[in-house]
Amino acid sequence: MPLSLRPLAAATLALTLAATAQASGTTVFADSFEDGSVADWSISKTNNITVPQVILRTDSVASGNGALWTFFDAPGGGTGAGTVRASHAFNAPVAADYTLTLWARSAPCSGCVMSYQVLVDGNLLTTTHAPNAFESRSFLLTSLSAGEHTLTLGMHTTGASSGRFQATFDDVRITTLAPVPEPASIALLLAGLGVVGATARRRAAA
Numbered sequence: 332m333p334l335s336l337r338p339l340a341a342a343t344l345a346l347t348l349a350a351t352a353q354a355s356g357t358t359v360f361a362d363s364f365e366d367g368s369v370a371d372w373s374i375s376k377t378n379n380i381t382v383p384q385v386i387l388r389t390d391s392v393a394s395g396n397g398a399l400w401t402f403f404d405a406p407g408g409g410t411g412a413g414t415v416r417a418s419h420a421f422n423a424p425v426a427a428d429y430t431l432t433l434w435a436r437s438a439p440c441s442g443c444v445m446s447y448q449v450l451v452d453g454n455l456l457t458t459t460h461a462p463n464a465f466e467s468r469s470f471l472l473t474s475l476s477a478g479e480h481t482l483t484l485g486m487h488t489t490g491a492s493s494g495r496f497q498a499t500f501d502d503v504r505i506t507t508l509a510p511v512p513e514p515a516s517i518a519l520l521l522a523g524l525g526v527v528g529a530t531a532r533r534r535a536a537a
């Protein structure tokens with residue numbers, strides 16, 4: 332190996348070792364709703380819903396003592412189809428495939444269909460009718476770009492007459508198996524590249 336390539340090889344090896352250490356998977360977002368608040372989730376809704384609710388649920392959870400509850404109460408006479416959603420930002424540290432897992436359920440609906448919905452960056456991943464029973468779901472987020480993204484969870488009904496229209500979520504987690512370099516290994520890489528640059532400058536000067 333030419334002498335000038337050795338520092339670069341060392342830097343590459345350092346990065347590879349750092350990457351290998353992270354290969355067991357990295358969680359970039361998780362919420363099990365056990366901290367007693369969902370105030371960090373923002374609310375959105377369709378125009379016909381007057382009182383959207385995104386609150387902590389404690390009486391029906393998939394695990395622990397809290398879950399995210401999206402719902403509205405329709406007055407008698409109905410509001411038609413409606414949606415209430417909760418959104419939260421998450422950061423993807425590297426461009427890669429990510430996995431979103433969660434538990435969700437909706438509720439029965441007489442004369443209509445009530446579903447839970449999952450969206451990432453506004454793209455609908457599913458609309459699922461799951462009356463009365465939590466189900467475990469997993470979604471592959473393919474080729475997510477590095478940077479900030481938005482996770483949205485909510486309920487949708489095809490037609491609300493009167494009563495409560497709802498969906499509940501728990502144990503939300505986003506992970507990736509892609510190497511996510513820690514700041515220390517990034518510094519090591521930059522230091523390695525600095526050595527390469529210094530070596531090249533010395534050779535150019537010689």
Ligand SMILES: [Ca+2]
Pocket residue numbers: 363364365392393394395396397398501502
């Ligand atoms: Ca929980």
